[in-house]
Amino acid sequence: MDATTAGLVVLFVVSLVPLLPTEVTILGMGIAAAQGGTSLAAVIAVASAGCLVSDQALYALGRYGGSHVLERIGRRRKLAAGLEWLDGRLQQHPRPVLVVARWLPSGGTVGALLAGSLRWPMGEFFTASAVGVTLWTSYVAFLGYAGGQLITEPGISLLLSLGVALILGSAITYGIRRGASASRT
Numbered sequence: 001m002d003a004t005t006a007g008l009v010v011l012f013v014v015s016l017v018p019l020l021p022t023e024v025t026i027l028g029m030g031i032a033a034a035q036g037g038t039s040l041a042a043v044i045a046v047a048s049a050g051c052l053v054s055d056q057a058l059y060a061l062g063r064y065g066g067s068h069v070l071e072r073i074g075r076r077r078k079l080a081a082g083l084e085w086l087d088g089r090l091q092q093h094p095r096p097v098l099v100v101a102r103w104l105p106s107g108g109t110v111g112a113l114l115a116g117s118l119r120w121p122m123g124e125f126f127t128a129s130a131v132g133v134t135l136w137t138s139y140v141a142f143l144g145y146a147g148g149q150l151i152t153e154p155g156i157s158l159l160l161s162l163g164v165a166l167i168l169g170s171a172i173t174y175g176i177r178r179g180a181s182a183s184r185t
Helices: 004-018 022-034 040-074 077-090 094-101 107-117 123-148 153-183
Strands: none
Touching: 004 022, 004 077, 004 153, 022 040, 022 123, 040 123, 094 107, 094 123, 107 123, 123 153
């Protein structure tokens, strides 16, 4: 097995397991793609496949044991805010919310569990999940690729890409939390 194949296998496994550093792994593989180590399309496809399989498993877990799992998640302060935001919006605009949830910390995990516990039709969830996963993994991989194109030193390009991802993710999270606060008042 060559380094490219090993990297893609690791990417798939990390994408498959919730709460592992998927974003960092995709960024790193995007940088590798920019520096000729692998294909950017392969990075996006493998990461999307892993996240999609993970989402389906989480949906099933939410559907068949959701209230207990969601109770445990709700005890963690950071995840509770995301859960509250998602719960309120999933009732109104389910598909777009699941797509956007991908950009929240643990949003994909919580969204899949919540959709399962709300007994969403599996076909609708699969479609929303596939769109969200593909857009999110493409965004992260392109961010890594851009960092790898701008700076050829892998460590520095990873830090640059992570910094941009952190700033964008924080801005999105802040906007969502602000919107949630405004809607409560």
